[in-house]
Amino acid sequence: MTQHTLDTAAWLHEIAPDDLRRTVDVLYRVHRLVVLVTDLPTLLLSIMEESKQVAQAEACALMLYDAITEDLYFEVALGESGDQSALKREVRLKLGQGIAGSAALTRQSVSVADARTDDRFFKQADETSGFETRSLLAVPLVDRDALIGVLEVVNKVGGGPFTNADLHVMEMFGSLVATSIANARLIEQNLRAERLAAIGQAVAGLSHYTKNIITGLSGSVDLIDQGLSQNNSEFILRSWPIFKRSTQKISDFVEDMLSFSKPRKPLIEPFDVRTVVKDVSDTVSGTVAKKEIGLHIDCARAAPTVRADQRGLYRVLLNLVSNAADAVPRTNGVIRLHAETADSGALIIEVADNGPGVPDEIARQIFDPFFSTKGSRGTGLGLAVTQKIVVEHGGQITVSRAPDGGALFRVVIPQEVDGQE
Ligand SMILES: Nc1ncnc2c1ncn2[C@@H]1O[C@H](COP(=O)(O)OP(=O)(O)OP(=O)(O)O)[C@@H](O)[C@H]1O
Ligand SMILES: [Mg+2]
Incomplete structure (x- = not known):
């Protein structure tokens, strides 16, 4: 097992020139993606595609942490073979369970050369997807101390374990992915709160408005009733305009709501x-x-x-x-x-x-x-x-x-x- 943190750049001195070029190139592309792509699912998918390439892996997966059930579930799984949707549907890992669960629990990256011989390996994921895991690198995603999930790359192309350079690049990816997800969630939460507040305000305003019209309407109906029962046309004449105005207002209101709420091609x-x-x-x-x-x-x-x-x-x-x-x-x-x-x-x-x-x-x-x-x-x-x-x-x-x-x-x-x- 290899454990690393991002607080040293010493690895950059040891990295082969080819690997360095590959790393800088991919970081440049990912940075552009983070700036240009605004919707989270597309961004995550693109970053995953890049991680697969940069680590030269056959497959990769993003697992997200569900803070309510306290387990990890597959959000994106990219690979050449295997039943990805079954994986997403059926597999959930507790903290500490499997290699991804270990990385999540210890908040340290885990790199294994052959998962099948590692005690922590969660075989059910392979059984469900039909995929055969050999080498595996799992990087925890943490943003401002909160666990977001785990990023995994699986099976180094050409065999063998993932390299030290792979691990560092994936950790950089991990921190980008964690921040992107956390930011997107924050924006979504704020939008939802704003939307709810706006809806609440609109409904309160509309209810107040209709209540006022209905008060006017029932007042005039009462007067018309009195006028009818006492045979007093004075009452009827006085209340009739209020009645007409109120019904007109109600019908205008309904008409406005209808025009506003649906897109319409003009006739x-x-x-x-x-x-x-x-x-x-x-x-x-x-x-x-x-x-x-x-x-x-x-x-x-x-x-x-x-x-x-x-x-x-x-x-x-x-x-x-x-x-x-x-x-x-x-x-x-x-x-x-x-x-x-x-x-x-x-x-x-x-x-x-x-x-x-x-x-x-x-x-x-x-x-x-x-x-x-x-x-x-x-x-x-x-x-x-x-x-x-x-x-x-x-x-x-x-x-x-x-x-x-x-x-x-x-x-x-x-x-x-x-x-x-
Ligand atoms: N002719 C105008 N002179 C001055 N302010 C106006 C005029 N027309 C509209 N406004 C302003 O624009 C606001 C919005 O108008 P809008 O017609 O959308 O709603 P409203 O008139 O307040 O409500 P409703 O449409 O239900 O009568 C008004 O509340 C008013 O402040
Ligand atoms: Mg108006």
Whole structure:
């Protein structure tokens, strides 16, 4: 048995020039792999392929340590023959069991010339894989004192044991592999924690939002009930607009969730953009009247027919106009909706308001799903859905400052010209 640690480079003086060249070459390649390959399974597979070559081994294997069950299992096994998948499925080694288990327990590399004559050799691995192990070199993988697994190279090509140079190169490989695995796990853990926190926040926000609408809805239903039972039309007239607004909000919300959650190819059809603009202005007429907003529409320079997904365009305009209606001041609120066909044939729509505009600090975030400054009055889905629909049309949406200081949203939807998009 040979035992080594990495704290001396004396071996470099003893190494044959050919071996040295081989070693430097492979370290250079592996270093490039670590920098360039970002997904762990591909990285591990490439490093294993390299280790097999550098140690001139017939086969190699990476065993990972499961800290819960406290045993080692095969993650990657590369070799010319043998049933690799059975090995991965069936063989697990306790710490101290087999040569890999010994390397893991003592955290020292183990090199044996003929595994079959070594008492520690775990024969079941060969029986399961159908592979015949002779020489074997097992290197423990340790990162910041934590055991990650064991790297093994098996059967030196041409017979004989693995050399001292093989052992040192494999130990270098081992430390790279251990760090790569530990880093990848850390990144994965952080991502998962961030994702869970984001999902939690989104669900809390959405629940709050829907709860508010449902409270409004049930309040108005109670009033309508009272009105009906007491034959009091005053109650019904008062609660009817709240009821209508709440059902509209619920249906908008569901529509936004649906548009947002699945990729969709737009259903392109010819229509008059004025029809969609009229639908939007009808939908917001209640809010516009209540807040006494001046809604100015100008579609004079829009071509009579545009080609787009009609429902999609309706959602885009409704979201932009609703946001503008939320943003305008309580008195003298003004929204301008302008649609025109550019010389290129593209449909350009602008929605401007005289609200406070979008502050520079949040301009980058407003298209993110669930980003909202409206607390429980907004889902933060509106602009995310709007952008998704525009992008699905191959178009663009941008925000800037309107001449009177408010927000100006500009949507460009390319149109087919002479049969081409
Ligand atoms: N016209 C606008 N003026 C000023 N800020 C705006 C305007 N439009 C959008 N924003 C900002 O962008 C944020 C995100 O808008 P988005 O439409 O995605 O969500 P929301 O309006 O908050 O919620 P919901 O879409 O459910 O109504 C808003 O909360 C607001 O801060
Ligand atoms: Mg919105």
